Amino acid sequence: MATLAPRSTSAAPSSDTPSVNDGWTLEVEGLWRGHAAVAAKADVVFIHGLGAHWEHTWRHPTASDSWMKWLGRDLDCVNVYAMDYAVAKSKWKGIAWPLEDRAENMLLTLQHGLKGHLPLVLIGHSMGGLHLKKMIEIASQSGARPEWQAIIERVQGIAFFATPHQGSDIASWVDMLPRFLLRPTVAIEGLRAHALKLRELAERFRSFVTKRRTPLVAFHETERTARGNLLGRLFKVMVVDEDSANPNIDGVPCIGATGDHSAMCRFIDEKRLAYRETSMNVAGMATVIAVKWAALVMRGIGRPGSAVLGHSAVLSATPLQAAAAVLGKIDSTNFYALGIRPNPRFVGREDKLQEL
DSSP states (O other): OBOOOOOOOOSSSOSOOOOGGGTOEEEETTEEEEEOOTTOSEEEEEEOOTTOOTTGGGOOTTOSSOHHHHHHHHHOSEEEEEEOOOOOSBTTTOOOOOHHHHHHHHHHHHHHHSOTTOOEEEEEETHHHHHHHHHHHHHHSTTSOHHHHHHHHTEEEEEEESOOTTOBHHHHHGGGSOHHHHOBOHHHHTTBTTOHHHHHHHHHHHHHHHHHTOOEEEEEEOSOBOOSSHHHHHSOBOSSOHHHHOOOOTTOOEEEESSSTTGGGOOSSTTOHHHHHHHHHHHHHHHHHHHHHHHHHHTTSSOTTOOGGGOTTOOOSSHHHHHHHHHTSSOGGGOOOOOOOOOTTOOSOHHHHHHO
């Protein structure tokens, strides 16, 4: 594990390595760490999108730091990571892997790059959101590697920024232009609007988060994107429209974020609503983790001193003490647990009894 000095731009895994002063540390090929909490409650992993840069995706041009760093500073209870991989739009620019191949590689990266067994929050921009969904799908299969299954079991929160759950019209337009000029990569070809594979992926992901009640937040772009040339500036486009950015999961609204496809997740300061909403959701994970862990103890699955969820010796005698200890902000000595015993006269609503 070493912090690297700047180097020149390259195609793989992406480009520009940050300077030592930026405070980013290369944990393993394809995974950078930007913040290490003293008493971490969760790992947060950022995944950039198509043709983008792992750090610039989340950093406003005039800001001294990306909001990945702000998140670590403001919460101070999470480890912050960013994935670095090549996913070019055109073969003139570089390479891209099929969605499934890249997702498997990402799982392997997380397997070797993340330390311990902390709960995991995944944040994806654009195609990065599709990659995280594919990771979940692969690792949820019965024949998946146990190490990958363990990673996905840790997922306790997800945030999408302009993820094309139903594809993008721009990818469909590519078919109307000479391919020998554009030379689209396999990544572009897999983003055609309403593609069958994307619909199937969306359905399986919906089943996963609904069954597990995984906290989820989604944002869509609100401004059209202008490309660099004159024609691109004249004909601005909505890269991922609101319908496609909506994961279509009950209880999960798709919220508009200020800016075009790129600017929407490059916050100029911490007052941006999308930053406040995302950081609030990540912070809320500590509470969810505490409650779930307390429930495990009450059911006899967890035990004092267990290393589950990455906290060795985090539990004392009672579930509420455990919850308070995980939150790390409450004096756990002032809490007492009241036992819950089944009443033999209680008939029906066994599901609620089980929850209690």
